Amino acid sequence: MVKFGILGAGRIGKVHAATIAASARASVAYVADAIPDAANALAASVGAKVSTIDAILASDVDAILIATPTDTHADLIEQAARAGKAILCEKPVSLSVERIEACLPVVEKAGVPLMIGFNRRFDPNFASLQKRLRDGEIGDVELVTIISRDPAPPPVSYIERSGGLFRDMMIHDFDMARFLVGEEFVTVHALGGALVDKAIGTAGDVDTASVQMQTASGKIVVITNSRRATYGYDQRLELHGSKGMLRAGNVHMTTVESATASGFNADVIQNFFIDRYVAAYAAEVNTFIDAMASGKTPTPSGHDGLQAQRLAEAATKSRQTGEVVRV
């Protein structure tokens, strides 16, 4: 049994706590949150106790799940590592590459497992696609197209402290690109604009963007993002390889289709990220529990978190300067 302490009782903390509670091999022992009501409610729902971060780190829990605000992640990872706990931290480690570079050696020195919660790797569709790629179904991958579009932009107040679209939204796609291609990217070029909401532009960010990247061996990845899609939460991957193509599409709300004089109409796609990735979040936590049980090193690792952040930083810089950035 893996005994967890959960730091952060917000939206994602709750999703993960439910997965742990439903596992036959893990349990939630403690919950900490700056908002007492949130901590109490979550603790009650999974039979855990409310506590403080310090007390949890000092307790006998085996693992710490970090689901607190982003700017606390790196500090908490270091504290948990020093306390000898295995760590599952929501992405990102930090919006700053430098901060991650300082954090990871602390974890390494402590010798504890650190897994970063890039949930999309665990989506059954994307995971199946990646497995089929690795199994050679389409030969060598040459060209990857990643499309991510949110249903609607977040408030400008969120945008302002988000680190920008490349660090906040496209970070998932950078990780997915590395996950799929299995090589590092050496060239990054980004384009962007505030086409959805001018206020986002005024805040120094973009809401519509594209990035193209290339590995040393020549493999190309193209990513496009929009902060608004009227038809739902659009999440697609397409891989072109020497023997064929593999792609993963969206999940429609229902399989119902109509046909009238206006044409054939299929349902909109799922539009809330937690609904869309409910299976992914569960698989992510269970993968961590499996790794704890088997003694294997869980991935995505802290290094994966660092590399994705480096790409986000390169893209941010490229968009700002208008030039190509070498990583």
Add this chain to the structure above:
Amino acid sequence: MVKFGILGAGRIGKVHAATIAASARASVAYVADAIPDAANALAASVGAKVSTIDAILASDVDAILIATPTDTHADLIEQAARAGKAILCEKPVSLSVERIEACLPVVEKAGVPLMIGFNRRFDPNFASLQKRLRDGEIGDVELVTIISRDPAPPPVSYIERSGGLFRDMMIHDFDMARFLVGEEFVTVHALGGALVDKAIGTAGDVDTASVQMQTASGKIVVITNSRRATYGYDQRLELHGSKGMLRAGNVHMTTVESATASGFNADVIQNFFIDRYVAAYAAEVNTFIDAMASGKTPTPSGHDGLQAQRLAEAATKSRQTGEVVRV
């Protein structure tokens, strides 16, 4: 809070118990099963006590969920009704129309709610389709095509006590036909054969069948069934109406698609009925709980169970005699 006693701790009993346990408005108080280990395991998983049927009926539970073998349903419904309990009974009430006709007046006299577990009405896809039909999206329905194909035939030993394909498998489609068309059928004609497994024919049943039925107003429903589909559990509906068509398709295992020199390949469809209808089973139980809470009469009712069984009986007779049966 609706307090449940669950009779039957098998496959479906477990699915329903989990839904009740997860509901904020209901709980499982007691579980009974002829197999003590099954009862114990289920009771433990939902925080209930193991008991006997008689004791549960004599207890303070509000509702009885009947998930025992088919041949016990009618007797248990009558006992539960006499005990004044609300009843959610897995389909069918009985394989015998006469037995159902005897049972329902007992329920009526007792004045308790009785809901029959035709799970497919609660599938989000089919429920959405039916709602859109009722909302007038395709005008008046004229022609309905229902396709149901199981992944693989059950053992002949099961077939022998199943009541035959029309009562055991197509019963779901008869209920769906009534649910969609909203009228009773007056003409039934069935065809069938043992094309999948000759042993099924030797046992007096068929594994491949079609039925066409018509209402007094002329609406037509065509149902086809097969006990075997190599590509999964095939469950489709198509409605043709005066203003257009509505249909609900299958659920694929993933959204992954490949394209190679062999063409474009999409994943097989879900092939286990509990996976396919997991959301339907939950919605079914929650509908019953809602009805209990609001005092509304839940459907599908005992009468719905009776009418579906009458169609199954008519189809069975039509297939055996080769003639059209008027209902």
Add this chain to the structure above:
Amino acid sequence: MVKFGILGAGRIGKVHAATIAASARASVAYVADAIPDAANALAASVGAKVSTIDAILASDVDAILIATPTDTHADLIEQAARAGKAILCEKPVSLSVERIEACLPVVEKAGVPLMIGFNRRFDPNFASLQKRLRDGEIGDVELVTIISRDPAPPPVSYIERSGGLFRDMMIHDFDMARFLVGEEFVTVHALGGALVDKAIGTAGDVDTASVQMQTASGKIVVITNSRRATYGYDQRLELHGSKGMLRAGNVHMTTVESATASGFNADVIQNFFIDRYVAAYAAEVNTFIDAMASGKTPTPSGHDGLQAQRLAEAATKSRQTGEVVRV
């Protein structure tokens, strides 16, 4: 070079004449039509001469293409056969089974080839499906679903002399059923109603119908027809076999798809039968030309025409009597 005389310069006569004119192995020598302008226009467009039926039959043409009104087909087939000409006749030979039974021996005695223009056998989609079935891709066929829906009903004046839906519209599906299953049907049951237009019912016909048929070996075919489909000319086949399923879908007007808050919208399907089957009509005529060149017997044969008509007659009788008809 196969030299053709074309009888009938209407819609289908024109389509076939263009195919013959475009063939490197055939030419149109003469055209006859009761309407001089129609004959002149068609003759001019393919470099042929206008003539009379008698003169054409007495000429040196190798083959007669009959595209005149249905009630003249049987007589013209007999005349052409006696004149020693190969014959390609639009379906049907006659609306009367008896008349066909009288006609075919005349053809047989004359020893001339007779091909009946069931165009759908030559549709590239349906032909590919049938070939893949014959090649064993889905094992033995067990269950066939045929859906045919016209965009809009013809005028009642047409209905009145059409022979009824089963002879006029479903005749294509009866031929397709035989083409796909490769066995004769022994049981026919039909349902129908005038749900689209009551005037069609007053005229003694139906506009919505279903037929289920079974072969001696147990194979089942289900056909549904409607005289009206708001979304286009709906033409689909689905075959269920021991190793899987094969189906052929509709052809959309374009491949354009939109996605908005209203869902995903694909274009309507082709809605004019000549557009939908343009490739089929050409392949039909070229098959006849090939057969002439190679000395092979072309199919579908006169016997195929007879058998389809027998099914149409059985279905008509079944619908009228409400009983099953044995063929």
Add this chain to the structure above:
Amino acid sequence: MVKFGILGAGRIGKVHAATIAASARASVAYVADAIPDAANALAASVGAKVSTIDAILASDVDAILIATPTDTHADLIEQAARAGKAILCEKPVSLSVERIEACLPVVEKAGVPLMIGFNRRFDPNFASLQKRLRDGEIGDVELVTIISRDPAPPPVSYIERSGGLFRDMMIHDFDMARFLVGEEFVTVHALGGALVDKAIGTAGDVDTASVQMQTASGKIVVITNSRRATYGYDQRLELHGSKGMLRAGNVHMTTVESATASGFNADVIQNFFIDRYVAAYAAEVNTFIDAMASGKTPTPSGHDGLQAQRLAEAATKSRQTGEVVRV
């Protein structure tokens, strides 16, 4: 009647000649080709005479269709312009931007119409998509994804004189980008590699490439190309706008789909460009004929040809230098 002289009796010349011959408003008067047999065969098939380029330009033809090798286009356009003929020239005007810049003023001075044969604008699917975009169906376009993949790379000998992938293959996508977005691009960045065939790299070209471009107003277009796709000739467009998405997909060989234990299989897509764009080629020529008849200026114009070539040149330079190119 528009009287045409056709220069070049190759693959495309033949396709266009057939369209002209089938038009009620145009005819082919003369054909010229360096290969006498080709000229003779084509002239015979459309009832035209074989002649020389000079004689055709001196004749009474109204229009010249240029379908000769690329390196002759600019010279022939100038000659035809000076002869006062309307001109339909296959793309591109020249592989050299400078040469086009020199050529267009000659046309302008002569005051003759010049249309460049970017066939894809006339594909019914793409044309419908563009019309729906212009009609406002998805609001303002923000992000465009263009995917073009050839079935197989051409011989290296062809590659060597092709001007490179961006001028030879992606040129179509550059034109499509301008056609769809309706604004000029100011920033171009290209990536590329020889991932399909190293010999293509040795010849100084790439076979796999991506380009991202942005207009002054911020609209982004992403193009990916591969010289090889195992599943056919892949040609797709996707537009993301403020109100939704519009996309145009591929055309499958048939509508047949199978379902087996291996999943659901749809046919490969059309894989020969002339088959895929047969309707587009005809619509292109008919658009030119319409413009001649109505006195309207046909598009795409010489300026469109120039602008596409400028993007191709910018992309070539970007790929070679690794830097962003401002246009």
